Amino acid sequence: MLIFTLRRLSLFFFTMLLLTLLSFSLNFLFPGETIINLTGAINATPSQLIEINEAYQTHRNIFWQYITYLKHIANGDLGLSMASQSSISTEIVTLLPATIELSLVALYIAMLVGIPLGFIAAIKHSKLTDNLILSISMLGYSIPVFWLGLLAILTFSISLGWFPSAGQISLLFEIKPVTGIQFIDILLSDSPYKWQAFSDATAHIILPACVIAVAPTTIFIRLARTSMIEVLDTSYIRAASAKGLTFQQIIFRHAIRNSLIKIIRHVGLQFANLITIAMVTEVIFSWPGIGRWLIESIYQRDYTAIESGLLVLSCFIFVVHILTDFIYAALNPLARGNKYGAR
Amino acid sequence: MNLLDIRNLSIELIHDDQRILAVDKVSLSMKEGEVRGVVGESGSGKSLLAQALVGVLDDKWHVHADRFHWRGVDLLRLSIDERKALLSRDVAMIFQEPMACLDPTTSIGEQLTEAIDSSQLTGYFWQRKKQRQSAAIKLLHKVGIKNHQACLTSYPHQLTEALCQRVMIAIALARRPILLIADEPTAAMENTNEGQIFRLLASLNQLKNMSILLISHDLETITHWTNTITVMYSGQFVEAGTTAQIFGKPLHPYTRALVDSSPSANLHLPAKSRLKTLPGSIPILQHLPIGCRLGPRCPRAQQACVKAPTVTNFHGHKVSCHFPLTPLKSTPKKTRKGTS
Numbered sequence: 226m227l228i229f230t231l232r233r234l235s236l237f238f239f240t241m242l243l244l245t246l247l248s249f250s251l252n253f254l255f256p257g258e259t260i261i262n263l264t265g266a267i268n269a270t271p272s273q274l275i276e277i278n279e280a281y282q283t284h285r286n287i288f289w290q291y292i293t294y295l296k297h298i299a300n301g302d303l304g305l306s307m308a309s310q311s312s313i314s315t316e317i318v319t320l321l322p323a324t325i326e327l328s329l330v331a332l333y334i335a336m337l338v339g340i341p342l343g344f345i346a347a348i349k350h351s352k353l354t355d356n357l358i359l360s361i362s363m364l365g366y367s368i369p370v371f372w373l374g375l376l377a378i379l380t381f382s383i384s385l386g387w388f389p390s391a392g393q394i395s396l397l398f399e400i401k402p403v404t405g406i407q408f409i410d411i412l413l414s415d416s417p418y419k420w421q422a423f424s425d426a427t428a429h430i431i432l433p434a435c436v437i438a439v440a441p442t443t444i445f446i447r448l449a450r451t452s453m454i455e456v457l458d459t460s461y462i463r464a465a466s467a468k469g470l471t472f473q474q475i476i477f478r479h480a481i482r483n484s485l486i487k488i489i490r491h492v493g494l495q496f497a498n499l500i501t502i503a504m505v506t507e508v509i510f511s512w513p514g515i516g517r518w519l520i521e522s523i524y525q526r527d528y529t530a531i532e533s534g535l536l537v538l539s540c541f542i543f544v545v546h547i548l549t550d551f552i553y554a555a556l557n558p559l560a561r562g563n564k565y566g567a568r
Numbered sequence: 569m570n571l572l573d574i575r576n577l578s579i580e581l582i583h584d585d586q587r588i589l590a591v592d593k594v595s596l597s598m599k600e601g602e603v604r605g606v607v608g609e610s611g612s613g614k615s616l617l618a619q620a621l622v623g624v625l626d627d628k629w630h631v632h633a634d635r636f637h638w639r640g641v642d643l644l645r646l647s648i649d650e651r652k653a654l655l656s657r658d659v660a661m662i663f664q665e666p667m668a669c670l671d672p673t674t675s676i677g678e679q680l681t682e683a684i685d686s687s688q689l690t691g692y693f694w695q696r697k698k699q700r701q702s703a704a705i706k707l708l709h710k711v712g713i714k715n716h717q718a719c720l721t722s723y724p725h726q727l728t729e730a731l732c733q734r735v736m737i738a739i740a741l742a743r744r745p746i747l748l749i750a751d752e753p754t755a756a757m758e759n760t761n762e763g764q765i766f767r768l769l770a771s772l773n774q775l776k777n778m779s780i781l782l783i784s785h786d787l788e789t790i791t792h793w794t795n796t797i798t799v800m801y802s803g804q805f806v807e808a809g810t811t812a813q814i815f816g817k818p819l820h821p822y823t824r825a826l827v828d829s830s831p832s833a834n835l836h837l838p839a840k841s842r843l844k845t846l847p848g849s850i851p852i853l854q855h856l857p858i859g860c861r862l863g864p865r866c867p868r869a870q871q872a873c874v875k876a877p878t879v880t881n882f883h884g885h886k887v888s889c890h891f892p893l894t895p896l897k898s899t900p901k902k903t904r905k906g907t908s
Contacts, residue, residue: 458626459668460663460665460668460669461668461669461670461671461672463619463624463663463669464661464663464669464670464736465671466624467622467624467656467660467661467663468656468660468683468739468740468742468743469656469657469683469685469743470682470683474682478674478682479671479674482673482674483671483672483673486673556673557673558672558673558675558723558725559672559673559723559725
């Protein structure tokens, strides 16, 4: 297990190195002066510019420039936003937790709904239930998310009035940010209206999270269905039924774990897709997350923000990817430890 | 009373509105304590027959039989659930490729303990787990695994193929079956392991009077271990009798060819000469010949062979052929070679 962890960490390290290389090269590809793109100091006086050039070592060759850039990132200095002239790293620290919260809740909903539905479809393979679930998932997959978001606001917040249409929490509640993750902050705060705030935040998150979850859910349905059909066709399932286990026992003791292993691998991959959907949804629901901020930066040609935002988001996706790898290893004894005869 | 009595069992494959008769009217009967071998080339429907007996075939296979008696109980009159309950209590099965038949993500101990029927256990539910554990260890000892602790905690991929087969046998024994169906238990195993597995099965037969249905493609290996043998070809019944009858004086041209094709029968051939085999190969399921399916390959085929032959019985030696090799009276053993 230690070797497995070390391998994943080294993979993380080298992928991050490549990502920084990409974001560093973006400075040269964007229009405008490289050093301004890198730091976002558009209003700098000539004397400040000299200082900045010194800090980023522009007089040396490109390799050393890259190393200094890495040093700045490691110190948490991502430059200034071109649009607001405030530090990007502080903006990201305040915005990223909201996105993490929203996307994890959406992923949770997608897995909780999609995987069991897929299993049911596989068990009732090529019967009415299966066809029904498949056609619903097809429908869910084909609806564009921006339209679905608007439709959801129209029905659930305007005509029915069940959920609020925008924001993360009502402005009435004053929650001091400690961790940045709203729900944890609410629980940590000593406000007398703690539980009202909690239910209000829950009402705010349900609609956007469901809208984000629709497309991944349909993908999980398909993944779960195919993997379950595959597993049910294997010889160990036949052997299990030959040894006298009932169908329920076979499903719960053997089939579910084996098909989950096949699905978990894809969850990490689907997460990148989910983040993309989350960015669009954040704009629609005015969610104060990094996705909306990134899209606004793109509108404003805020190159420094685009570059750092991409770096942070891809880092987050990669962390989730590695976490799913660990879950995979926990479920699958074949992935842990040494293979037979591989020493 | 027969332990198992099956008459005219047919298995059909429904595929794209096409009905393919994979197993065509095969009869099989077994006595208590008997070791019966089922022999045939790969694709002759032996495994299908075994899986149909235990009831683990998919929906795309349709099984039909004229008679299916298990220890005097007519199984055709029972509902599917009752039949399954009865058979899973009394019949156990081990498969070829044992490693693929064990769940790769569950430890051996868990898979072994869940096979133990809770009716065998006594005491309250908090004592059950311990009882199951000790029962599992006993089962492992029975199949000759001494290092039980390491075996129970390991996963299938950490064991060898032969050990996995022993575990499969232990799982099969957990319900104390009366009949054990072994579907090519030693396929893809070295000779020493093969011998061990067969010796284990033989000792189970002798010590516990457990009947064994041994399925194999290799006539010569299983003759050492069986009392009676049924030969199948391309889903049809060919010949059945005691091992001595089948091996000593086969009546069917196909059995004769099988016996002659074994290495020991070919020992006296001059070097670099061709081994004795039937011409051609087993027909594919989409293009089965009518009548006797051996027809196109049979050295004794005549016009009558386009109709399927009926089974004739010579003193318990059953054969399904229009022109059996040595009809009615038994012939001396020296004519064994050269007739085909």
